[in-house]
Amino acid sequence: MNRLIYLNLFFIFSLFSYAEELEYKLGKGLQVGTLPLFIGGYISVNYENSSDTLKIDDIAVLAYGSYDRLSYMLELETEDIDINFNGEEEKKEEQLHIERIFFTYEFDENYALRVGKYNSQIGFWNLMPINVLRDTTSSPMVTELLFPKFTNGLDVKYSSENRLPYSVHLMLQENEDIDRWINDDVYNNFDIDRHYGINVLVDNSMLSYMFNAGYFRTVDQENKYYFLGAFQYLDSSFKLLGELGMQFNDDGVTLPYIAYLQYSKQLAKDHEAIVRVESYSNKETDIDDTFAILGYTYRPLAPIALKAEYQWHSLHKEDKLLFSISILF
Amino acid sequence: MRIFLILIGVIMGLIAEDFVVIANKNSPITTIGKSELKSIYLKKRRFWNETKLVALNLPPNNTLRQNFEKDILEMNPSQLETYWMKQHYSGHRPPYRLKSMKSVLLFVKKVKGAIGYIPYSLASKDVKIIYRSTH
Numbered sequence: 001m002n003r004l005i006y007l008n009l010f011f012i013f014s015l016f017s018y019a020e021e022l023e024y025k026l027g028k029g030l031q032v033g034t035l036p037l038f039i040g041g042y043i044s045v046n047y048e049n050s051s052d053t054l055k056i057d058d059i060a061v062l063a064y065g066s067y068d069r070l071s072y073m074l075e076l077e078t079e080d081i082d083i084n085f086n087g088e089e090e091k092k093e094e095q096l097h098i099e100r101i102f103f104t105y106e107f108d109e110n111y112a113l114r115v116g117k118y119n120s121q122i123g124f125w126n127l128m129p130i131n132v133l134r135d136t137t138s139s140p141m142v143t144e145l146l147f148p149k150f151t152n153g154l155d156v157k158y159s160s161e162n163r164l165p166y167s168v169h170l171m172l173q174e175n176e177d178i179d180r181w182i183n184d185d186v187y188n189n190f191d192i193d194r195h196y197g198i199n200v201l202v203d204n205s206m207l208s209y210m211f212n213a214g215y216f217r218t219v220d221q222e223n224k225y226y227f228l229g230a231f232q233y234l235d236s237s238f239k240l241l242g243e244l245g246m247q248f249n250d251d252g253v254t255l256p257y258i259a260y261l262q263y264s265k266q267l268a269k270d271h272e273a274i275v276r277v278e279s280y281s282n283k284e285t286d287i288d289d290t291f292a293i294l295g296y297t298y299r300p301l302a303p304i305a306l307k308a309e310y311q312w313h314s315l316h317k318e319d320k321l322l323f324s325i326s327i328l329f
Numbered sequence: 330m331r332i333f334l335i336l337i338g339v340i341m342g343l344i345a346e347d348f349v350v351i352a353n354k355n356s357p358i359t360t361i362g363k364s365e366l367k368s369i370y371l372k373k374r375r376f377w378n379e380t381k382l383v384a385l386n387l388p389p390n391n392t393l394r395q396n397f398e399k400d401i402l403e404m405n406p407s408q409l410e411t412y413w414m415k416q417h418y419s420g421h422r423p424p425y426r427l428k429s430m431k432s433v434l435l436f437v438k439k440v441k442g443a444i445g446y447i448p449y450s451l452a453s454k455d456v457k458i459i460y461r462s463t464h
Contacts, residue, residue: 027414028417040417062417066420068381071420073420106375106381108378109376109378109379128415128418133414161374269407328417
């Protein structure tokens with residue numbers, strides 16, 4: 001039901017914008033009148049051959065705006081729906097989730113404070129996690145296993161715009177997931193009630209790099225600590241991206257290493273090829289895997305992505321083919 | 330006919346006027362570098378000390394805007410579209426767009442943190458020139 005409501009909302013505001021000759025462009029959202037309120041959203045449908053399922057992965061609505069030094073963001077998402085290819089829909093409770101909700105206050109050019117639930121400022125991939133914006137349908141394992149994707153609490157930011165622009169983020173969480181406000185679920189990759197982390201990002205136009213260190217505690221009282229280094233090199237026709245991390249708990253190392261290196265190349269206008277190599281060792285599950293991904297993305301319009309990828313794993317049973325279509329509104 | 334069109338293109342290029350970047354008389358900015366301008370127009374930098382900056386754009390098909398984006402942002406329209414799409418997810422909007430250079434001039438005169446680009450010939454004493462393009 002929620003999905004239908006969302007789809008109708010997208011449809012209505014798209015039509016409304018054209019009817020009123022307001023300026024709406026796909027992928028840029030729509031301003032509500034002259035209010036400091038912009039509405040947008042995104043949807044993604046994925047197919048995976050190993051499970052022969054079609055997954056409605058994301059249906060989300062964004063609402064955001066700013067007034068003077070204060071800005072806000074609300075992102076609501078419905079739970080994933082899996083549909084077997086024989087047409088049977090796996091029954092899942094259709095719940096709304098709070099993916100992000102935060103207020104940001106910018107004091108001056110150096111200091112900003114964010115309060116709420118936000119994408120943890122860790123690595124480059126985690127900052128652009130939705131399918132339509134990321135390079136491949138799948139996300140690197142590092143974003144699933146190493147750190148909490150979302151932080152619920154405070155983010156204190158210091159940034160400097162000197163010759164070498166850099167920023168420092170302090171992430172502070174001492175409470176449970178904000179998603180519990182509206183349901184009993186936790187909408188994060190780890191069920192945590194504490195997270196303290198630091199991020200240092202040097203943003204040097206073409207080459208950016210960052211370092212992260214942090215600690216989080218799961219609700220069942222397990223302490224985990226992580227380190228991550230990441231870099232991104234942007235050229236007009238290609239992009240190089242890499243992240244390398246490790247994690248341990250009070251008993252020892254849990255992830256001695258987890259890493260990926262990705263090269264993406266613009267083949268022609270709207271066409272991109274991606275090669276990614278990933279490797280990790282997980283001592284908790286006793287799984288070691290190294291795999292290569294070859295991906296291809298076609299964007300008939302920038303906010304619409306048609307993607308295909310194949311994964312070759314050292315654990316052969318994990319080999320898979322993925323397709324997806326995703327749209328940003 | 331083709332040679333004639335090429336010649337016209339070359340002549341138009343030669344007489345393309347330099348642009349200047351202007352700020353309000355009370356703006357804390359005195360001069361600005363290309364990388365700082367880029368940072369402001371990509372909304373990475375939103376303050377100058379304690380003054381909130383308001384970057385102004387002309388319509389997308391305006392030649393001056395195209396020159397500005399090529400010279401300062403060093404990004405083509407497709408790269409910019411992708412960039413602003415990502416910013417939409419992050420909750421940031423592109424620079425405020427005005428219909429004409431005259432509107433840019435008037436806006437900058439009135440708003441302390443406003444920054445805009447106009448042809449050098451339009452610059453007046455009521456605004457401060459903080460950057461001048463050199464072709």
